[in-house]
Amino acid sequence: MLFSSVPFIYLFLPTVLFFYYVVFRRSRNLQNIFLLAASLFFYAWGEPKFVLVMMASIVINWLLGLLVSKYKEDKVRSRLLIGVDVAINLGLLFVYKYLSFTGSIINAVFGLDLAIPQIALPIGISFFTFQAMSYVIDVYREKGEVQKDIMYVGLYISFFPQLIAGPIVRYETVADEIKNRKETMDDFFDGFARFVVGLAKKVLLSNSFAILADKAFESTELSAGFGWLGALAYTFQIFFDFGGYSDMGIGLGRMFGFHFLENFDYPYISTSITEFWRRWHMSLGTWFRDYVYFPLGGSRVKKGRMVFNLFVVWFLTGLWHGANFTFIVWGLMYFVLLVMEKLTGFNKKEGKVLNVVKWLYTMLFVILGWVIFRAESMEYAFYYIKAMFGLNGNALVDGMFTGYLKQNAILLLFGILLSTPIVPTLKKKLGSHVLWDVVSVVGLIGLFILSVASLASSSYNPFIYFNF
Amino acid sequence: MKKFNKNIIVFVAVFLFIGFGFTSEYIQSLKTAVYDLIFEDIAGGNGEWLSNFSENVEQIPSDELRYHKQLLDVDSLKQNVLNTRIIVKDDATLLKTDTGSIIWSQKKYLSDEALDESIERIGQLQNFVNSHDGEFLYVAAPFKGYGLSLPENAEDYNETNYDRMLEKLKNANIPTLNLAALMKAEGLLNEDSYFETDHHWKPEAGFWATGAICEELFERYGFDYNRDYTDLSNFHIDTYKEWFLGSLGRKVGRYYTPGGVEDISLITPAFETNLTDKQPLKEQVKEGNFKESVLYMENIEGMNHYYQNPYVVYSGGDFRLQIIQNNLNTEGKKILIVRDSFACVVTPFLALNASEVHVLDVRDANYYYGDKLDVYEYIREIQPDYVLALYAGASGVTDSDGRYDFGDLAAAS
Numbered sequence: 085m086l087f088s089s090v091p092f093i094y095l096f097l098p099t100v101l102f103f104y105y106v107v108f109r110r111s112r113n114l115q116n117i118f119l120l121a122a123s124l125f126f127y128a129w130g131e132p133k134f135v136l137v138m139m140a141s142i143v144i145n146w147l148l149g150l151l152v153s154k155y156k157e158d159k160v161r162s163r164l165l166i167g168v169d170v171a172i173n174l175g176l177l178f179v180y181k182y183l184s185f186t187g188s189i190i191n192a193v194f195g196l197d198l199a200i201p202q203i204a205l206p207i208g209i210s211f212f213t214f215q216a217m218s219y220v221i222d223v224y225r226e227k228g229e230v231q232k233d234i235m236y237v238g239l240y241i242s243f244f245p246q247l248i249a250g251p252i253v254r255y256e257t258v259a260d261e262i263k264n265r266k267e268t269m270d271d272f273f274d275g276f277a278r279f280v281v282g283l284a285k286k287v288l289l290s291n292s293f294a295i296l297a298d299k300a301f302e303s304t305e306l307s308a309g310f311g312w313l314g315a316l317a318y319t320f321q322i323f324f325d326f327g328g329y330s331d332m333g334i335g336l337g338r339m340f341g342f343h344f345l346e347n348f349d350y351p352y353i354s355t356s357i358t359e360f361w362r363r364w365h366m367s368l369g370t371w372f373r374d375y376v377y378f379p380l381g382g383s384r385v386k387k388g389r390m391v392f393n394l395f396v397v398w399f400l401t402g403l404w405h406g407a408n409f410t411f412i413v414w415g416l417m418y419f420v421l422l423v424m425e426k427l428t429g430f431n432k433k434e435g436k437v438l439n440v441v442k443w444l445y446t447m448l449f450v451i452l453g454w455v456i457f458r459a460e461s462m463e464y465a466f467y468y469i470k471a472m473f474g475l476n477g478n479a480l481v482d483g484m485f486t487g488y489l490k491q492n493a494i495l496l497l498f499g500i501l502l503s504t505p506i507v508p509t510l511k512k513k514l515g516s517h518v519l520w521d522v523v524s525v526v527g528l529i530g531l532f533i534l535s536v537a538s539l540a541s542s543s544y545n546p547f548i549y550f551n552f
Numbered sequence: 553m554k555k556f557n558k559n560i561i562v563f564v565a566v567f568l569f570i571g572f573g574f575t576s577e578y579i580q581s582l583k584t585a586v587y588d589l590i591f592e593d594i595a596g597g598n599g600e601w602l603s604n605f606s607e608n609v610e611q612i613p614s615d616e617l618r619y620h621k622q623l624l625d626v627d628s629l630k631q632n633v634l635n636t637r638i639i640v641k642d643d644a645t646l647l648k649t650d651t652g653s654i655i656w657s658q659k660k661y662l663s664d665e666a667l668d669e670s671i672e673r674i675g676q677l678q679n680f681v682n683s684h685d686g687e688f689l690y691v692a693a694p695f696k697g698y699g700l701s702l703p704e705n706a707e708d709y710n711e712t713n714y715d716r717m718l719e720k721l722k723n724a725n726i727p728t729l730n731l732a733a734l735m736k737a738e739g740l741l742n743e744d745s746y747f748e749t750d751h752h753w754k755p756e757a758g759f760w761a762t763g764a765i766c767e768e769l770f771e772r773y774g775f776d777y778n779r780d781y782t783d784l785s786n787f788h789i790d791t792y793k794e795w796f797l798g799s800l801g802r803k804v805g806r807y808y809t810p811g812g813v814e815d816i817s818l819i820t821p822a823f824e825t826n827l828t829d830k831q832p833l834k835e836q837v838k839e840g841n842f843k844e845s846v847l848y849m850e851n852i853e854g855m856n857h858y859y860q861n862p863y864v865v866y867s868g869g870d871f872r873l874q875i876i877q878n879n880l881n882t883e884g885k886k887i888l889i890v891r892d893s894f895a896c897v898v899t900p901f902l903a904l905n906a907s908e909v910h911v912l913d914v915r916d917a918n919y920y921y922g923d924k925l926d927v928y929e930y931i932r933e934i935q936p937d938y939v940l941a942l943y944a945g946a947s948g949v950t951d952s953d954g955r956y957d958f959g960d961l962a963a964a965s
Contacts, residue, residue, distance in 0.1 A: 085606075090614050094570055095582075132602045273559035280562065288630075295640055299705075487705025491637050521558045528562045533569065534630060537623040540614040541805065542642050 085129040087279075087332045088286045090539055096126065097336075104340065116239055116262070119340065126244040127207070134206035137176070138242060144172055145216040146237040149223045153230035162224055169220040173213045180209055185407035208248035210404055214371055216241050219255040221375060228259030236262045245336035249329045251347035251367035254374075258342055265341035275338025277528055282331025284531040287538045289502070290325035292495050293317045294548075296488055301458055306471035307478050309485035315451050315472060317492070318458050320499040323352065325548055326365070352450070352503040355442035356431030357421040360450060368404070372397050383426070390426070395419055405457070410465055414456045421449055578616040585609050621858045628805025637703040639804055646800055647708065650701035652810040653748045654800040658695065658710040658945065662717075666948030671720045673949060673956040674941060677890075678726055680928055680961065681939040686888075687727075687773045688939050691765055692718055693894045694732035695945030696751050699741040710945060717946035729768045731761055747816075748809045750798020752863055755817050758897025759784060765898070766905055769938060775885060777905040780823070790818040797857035806857065816862045818852065819901075826879040827903060831871055833922040846876055846900035867896040867911070872922045874911040876903040883907060888936035890914060890927055892955060894944040910934060916954035926959030 085092050100122050108114040128135035148169040155161040178186075180203055187200035219240060222228045231237045239262060246253050300306065300314020330347035337344045351363035361369050373382075380393040395416075402415020425431040431442070452469060459465035470476045489496075514520040585608035593601035614620055631639060637648040638657075645657040678688040697710040714732060721728040735741040735757075745757040753761075763782030769775035780786050796816040797806055806812050820843050827845040829838040838845045848868035851861060867874065870893055878884060884907035889895060891913060903909045914924040931939065949956050 089610075090617075091609055094573065094617075095609070098567070098570065128602055129606045132600070132606075269560070270557055273557050273563050276563045276566075277559040280566070292634075295638070483704035485705075487637075487703045491635050491703065491705070494634050525558050525561050528559070529565045529569075532562075532566050533623075533626060536569075537627040537630070540617065540620055540623040541627040541803075542614070 085126055087329065087336075088283055088535070088539065090536075093283075093536065093539075096122075101339070112263070117235060119244075120235055120239045120242065123239070123242040123244040123247060127242060127247055131207050134204075134209075137180075137206050137209070138212060139238075141173070141176065141212065141216050142234065142238045142241050145169065145220055145241065146231065146234045148172075149220050149230050149237065150232065152220055152224045156224065156226070166221060166224055170217055173217045177209060177213045179203065180205055182403075182407045211250050211252055212241055212247060214252050214368075215246075215255075217375070218252070218371065222255040222259070227256035231262070243337075243342070245333040245340075245342070246344060249326070249333065250365075251330050251333060251344055252371050253344050253367070254371070257345060261342050267339075267341035271338045271341060271343075275335040278335030278338065279332050280335075280528050280532050280535075282328040282333075282335060283535045285324040285328030285331060285502075287328075287535040288531070289495070289499060290321050290323075290328060291538065292492075293321035293324065293499065296492055297321050297458070299484070299488070301464075301468070303484070305478055306468065306476070307480060307482040307485050308472055308474040309481035310488065311468060311472040313485055313488055313492075315455050315468075316496070319352075319451050319454050320496075320503070322454060322457075322548060323348070323503065324499070350503065350505050352447065353443075353505070354446050354450075355439050356425055356446055357418060357449065358425050358431045360446055361418070361422070368401070372401055376400060387427075391423055394423055394426075398422070408460075409462050410456050410459050413462060413465075414453050417449070417453055417456065573617040573619060575616055575618045578612060578618075581612040581616060582609070585612070624802075624805035624858075625807055626805070628808035631804065632808050638706060639808075641803060644803065645707075646804060647697070647702055647706045648808070649697075649743060650703075651743050653696075653700065653743045653746065654798075654804065654809060655697035655700065655702070655708070655710075656695075656751050656800060657706065657708050658697065658713065659707050660713075661709045662713045662946055662948050664716075666950070667713075667717050667720050667946065669949040670717065670947060670952075670956050671724050671726070673958060674721070674726055675724055676961055677927065677939070677941065677958050680964070681931060681936075684931055684935060686931065686936050686939050687769075688941075689765070689768060689772065690721060690726055690728045691761075691940055691942040692721070692728060692730055692732065693753070693761065693942065693944040694735065694741065696746045696753070698732050698945075699736060700743060713946035727772060729765060731764060734764055747796065747798045747863075748811055748814050749801025750796070750863060751800055752798070752894060753897070755819050755866060755897045756784070758866070758894070759787075759819055759901055762898050762901040765902065765940065765942075773938065775938070781821070781904040782901070784819070786822050788820045788822050790820070792816050792818065792852060792855075792862065795852070795855050796862045798863070799861075802858055813857055816852070816865075818847070818865065820847070821904065824880070825904065828875075828877040828879060829868075830875040830877070831868075831873065832875065833872055842900065842904075846903060864893075864896055866900055869893075869896070870913050870915075870917075870920065871911070872913055872920050873925055874899075876900070876909045876911070878903050878907055878909075881905075881907050885937040886910070886934065887938045887940065888912065888927075888931065888934065889940040889942055890958070891940075891942040892944055892953075895942045898942065910936065914954060914957050914959075916957075924954075924957065926964065928959040928961055928964030930959075932964060 085096060103118055104115055108118050124135055124139070127138060148165055152162050152165045152169070155165065184200050184202060187198055190196060191198055191200070219228075219237060223230045231240075240253075240255060240258060297314055297318035300310055300317065303310065303314075306314075327348040334344045334346070345367060347365060347367050349363040349366065351360050354360035354363055377393055377397045380396060381389055382393065383390045385393070398415045398419035399412065400415075401418070402412045405411040405414070455468050455472070456462075456465045459468060467476065471478060474480055511520065585605060588608060589601060589605040592598070593604050598604065617623070639646045645659060647655050647657050649655060674690055681688040692714070694714060695710050697708055698714055699711065702708055718728065718730050732741060735745065740757065740760065746753050759782075766775060766777040766782055770777060793815050794813045797813050801809065801813075825842040826840070827842060829845040830836070843849065846867065847865055849865060851868070852865040854860070861869075876899060884905070886908045887902065887906045888910045889899060889902070889912070891899070891911060892915060895911065899909050899911050910930070912925055912927055912930060913920070914927060943955055947953065947955055
């Protein structure tokens with residue numbers, strides 16, 4: 085079930101709120117059981133069979149969490165249990181996400197003809213396996229109390245606001261809130277407002293950019309201008325899609341008293357790749373930092389080892405996004421840039437003109453990175469990038485470029501403006517004025533109606549992070 | 553004192569809005585889905601109960617929400633403000649011309665093989681008609697979009713498919729009336745001949761086309777017709793102002809085009825008429841003057857932009873079989889026309905110059921009453937003087953709307 089859908093907005097959310105806040109209001113236990121049931125139902129709605137995979141993941145990680153806690157004084161045993169937990173979780177991910185990819189590589193490299201099973205990918209498996217591992221590891225690190233009641237582990241792993249598209253919630257973030265959260269009116273209503281903002285980003289912005297991006301990326305006679313326009317459109321599409329979904333997840337979490345960490349912090353204002361990855365998909369970046377990079381030694385090692393550690397992290401980051409060489413190359417592109425920045429300190433240099441140059445450099449590689457990320461194959465990625473620089477013999481501009489530019493000028497303007505912190509800046513300056521309150525209330529209601537209008541008119545509604 | 557949280561207003565307003573959206577139809581659809589879940593799937597031990605339930609709920613159309621049409625209008629206003637000229641829907645891509653008219657994008661380039669198949673079918677029909685002492689004419693109407701100014705980034709093969717089909721018809725020596733060429737020559741191939749919000753041509757264009765058909769039949773086959781009956785000055789024109797939201801406008805909302813809802817003309821003869829309109833499959837007969845017989849006034853009376861289609865005041869719509877008898881011209885010619893909906897605004901006027909017009913619609917769709925008839929069998933049965941095939945645009949045989957499924961030629965021969 086998508087958040088941006090009529091069944092969710094009109095049926096699921098009101099029903100869940102009613103049962104949580106009215107029917108079960110007197111019992112935290114019943115509220116949590118209900119949320120768990122609702123979350124499993126939410127997942128099963130789109131994936132009836134794969135809900136069993138998630139339930140198996142809950143059971144296994146709960147058991148291993150208990151064992152890790154029991155043997156926490158025995159370092160050897162507890163580390164072994166962590167190893168088993170990681171192996172099972174990653175094994176699950178491997179089978180569903182990477183088995184076919186691996187099989188095709190083996191066939192290609194060794195000239196074999198092994199039968200490659202085509203296994204359907206459970207929605208959100210990359211998110212919930214990482215969350216599951218986070219639980220057991222955080223128990224081991226004593227950053228959260230072990231849950232003897234499987235229901236709490238189940239709720240942590242499967243909670244519907246962040247289940248299928250993140251943010252990846254660390255166990256330590258919500259460990260206490262699972263049992264001891266305090267729902268407040270401000271959290272509830274502000275959370276709802278956040279949900280509306282996220283819905284508008286996804287439906288009104290991302291879906292519109294998607295039409296333009298898809299057109300460019302299916303083109304076989306791509307002009308340079310249309311190539312850049314398409315790449316820019318995808319840059320906005322993925323930000324407003326993923327960022328919008330994170331807003332919705334964070335907002336929904338707040339409505340139930342949970343406080344998830346922010347996932348995006350205006351990444352497109354970054355003046356270095358280092359800064360970009362501190363602003364983009366922060367929950368994933370910090371997960372890899374804390375569970376992979378630091379355990380490998382981080383940067384407190386010799387330079388060569390640090391480079392190796394970065395290589396591992398960025399190879400895995402790319403691979404996490406999908407079973408395709410495009411994602412691996414995308415991740416390794418960032419590895420190269422980050423190493424360059426770390427070794428030269430380029431990202432730390434300041435200056436008015438230099439900052440502009442740094443921003444241009446950052447956005448150039450971010451956009452090119454998205455082209456690789458979006459392409460179906462490395463071959464197409466090369467074709468597309470060559471077209472962007474006029475190297476494929478096609479026109480520099482054509483009717484597709486001028487037509488789509490004219491028809492999307494206002495949308496592009498919104499995309500640029502809303503990629504910057506213009507709204508929080510205005511809020512800081514004007515937030516105490518009554519007019520601001522009026523405008524924001526009317527604006528939010530208007531955005532909701534516009535979003536529902538867009539959904540009701542059966543407009544294009546893709547979701548690109550769905551299969552991660 | 554704690555500051556009032558303004559987002560309470562947002563929440564209340566939104567949930568009132570959501571609650572107001574539920575209609576009895578929507579609730580009934582939900583009840584049906586829940587009933588099926590509990591009493592059919594779960595009670596029946598169906599392992600797919602959840603996916604069946606989710607599918608049933610997802611399929612409840614959002615147009616069962618109370619304000620669905622108003623939501624479409626809001627969306628159309630947004631699209632207009634943003635200067636969106638290409639709208640992608642689940643079932644169609646719509647384009648807005650330079651003058652603001654909406655057209656249905658013809659995104660498929662028809663291969664030569666596909667067109668050749670169509671030409672072969674039409675040729676077979678022509679030969680069959682000729683072998684039964686009749687004369688044949690293929691009437692090619694330009695689908696809306698032909699010759700119009702489209703966005704430079706639009707993908708539309710309407711014009712090229714049509715032109716290539718006409719070339720093939722010519723090469724196959726099939727008698728053809730190329731209305732696009734004729735309209736262009738007379739300065740009629742522009743947005744004024746078509747509705748802004750619908751994919752059809754206007755009644756005035758259909759009326760003009762009727763005259764062109766009569767003249768073509770006259771020149772080719774000596775068809776004797778009364779030119780007064782193809783002269784618009786002999787007709788009353790009642791204009792229903794801001795009455796019509798066409799098929800494409802109903803997909804995108806009322807405010808997408810500059811003009812919004814548009815006018816539609818009711819053209820009726822200023823001279824005496826007496827016709828009988830029959831729909832044999834429905835056992836329905838209408839008799840009387842032009843308005844009483846071939847016009848279906850219930851489609852234009854009482855303005856309702858989203859739930860009414862005034863275009864089909866002419867002929868009533870698409871039917872498997874319709875027979876129009878001209879009671880004042882019993883010695884005239886008998887015409888069979890195999891057609892699409894562009895003929896709605898042609899056949900009533902054509903009937904004024906014939907003794908009988910038999911209308912067959914063999915296209916595939918689930919809204920027809922009855923099965924499609926075998927055109928060959930029908931020709932054998934009624935022995936028409938003229939057989940016309942009137943279709944807008946170009947189409948292949950496979951992967952098309954079934955327009956060239958004329959029947960079992962072998963059985964009829």
